Amino acid sequence: MIHKNTPEKMIEVIRKAPKVALFSHVSPDGDCIGSMLAIGLALEKMGKDVSLYNPNPVPSYLAFLPGSSRISQVLPSPQAKVLLFVDCTDLGRVNMSRSDIPEDSIVLNLDHHISNLFFGDFNWVDVHASSVGELAVTFINRLGVEFDVDMATNLYTAIVTDSGCFEYSNTTAQTHRLTADLLDIGVDLSRIHHNIFNQKPLAQIRLLQCALNGLEILADGQLAIMTLSVEDFQKSGAEQEMSEGLVNHARSIAGVEVAVLLKELSPHEIKGGLRSNLWLNVNEIAALFGGGGHQRAAGCTLRIPMAEAKQSITTAVEEALRIGRDH
Secondary structure, eight states: OOBSSOHHHHHHHHHHOSEEEEEEOSSOOHHHHHHHHHHHHHHHHTTOEEEEEOSSOOOGGGTTSTTGGGOBSSOOOTTOOEEEEESOSSGGGGTOOGGGSOTTOEEEEEEOOTTOOOOSSEEEEOTTSSOHHHHHHHHHHHHTOOOOHHHHHHHHHHHHHHTTTTTSTTOOHHHHHHHHHHHHHTOOHHHHHHHHHSOOOHHHHHHHHHHHHTOEEEGGGTEEEEEEOHHHHHHHTOOGGGGTTTHHHHHTSTTOSEEEEEEEEETTEEEEEEEESSSOOHHHHHHHTTOEEOSSEEEEEEOSOHHHHHHHHHHHHHHHHHHHHHO
16 A cells, blocks of 8 residues: 555654665765755664665765765665665656666655655655755654764755855755754855865866757747757766756746756767746656656656757647646
8 A cells, every 4th residue: 555645654664674775866966865865874873784786876066975975886785674765856856767677675665755655654745845955854854863064964965056156946944944954063165165166077067058058048038958969978078967957047047937958978869957937837747758756856858859859848838838828
């Protein structure tokens, strides 16, 4: 039986488990990595055997996070019967399916995406939270574990990255209260911000140059769309992870409501990132293509050529903008 929102039961399961395996999503970001690390450190303080898994390497800008070197790209042994998935809308976000999970395992799902499929045996999904980092703070508090600087550093990073440095509409008074508590623990705010926001590899700037070279403004100035080809990544020397956040350069253009970045992973695999400013629900647009996320930030993967993907996304966004204007 699937239990939709059962924080108390999740805490109870975690308390009893001697071994816990933690998982976070592909193309990892500050929220999934920071939250997973903080929870992992808390569970170790409780004396538990903890393993940390992500399908991809930790991005270089997050390598400073305490414990990040322990995250493995090798699936944990099936000895851990409690599996906690952090910041994942579904098992596909970890390149897994239910058949990959032993029948006697208990799957826990901690997330804040509106598109979450409640895939866990027990789920804690709060779509009003700015980040899983917020939920992780509460999670650790309920476990009764005392925060230390390493845990707080990971949690602050999780929250500051997924709230867009407290800029996005998902930022609430509670977000600031929680981060204030983390700062009181002794988080080095300037070091975190320097590592995350002020240390861009030259290859990433060159990748941005490629994206801006192809920038198009459509829908009477309300849509900005950028594309990146496989060749753009090769030419710039940038890794896929370095495209993270580039879409916000298009979103910042005056008059733009929706920004889209389409990047070519292969000739028939296009990953789309969508951001909106004030009112358009891009989660609904991403859902048309099998994706999802949040109202103001969502993503999807299209298994068609770039030109076709660009046309399909453009048509969907223009239609959503038109309907919005009419209402």
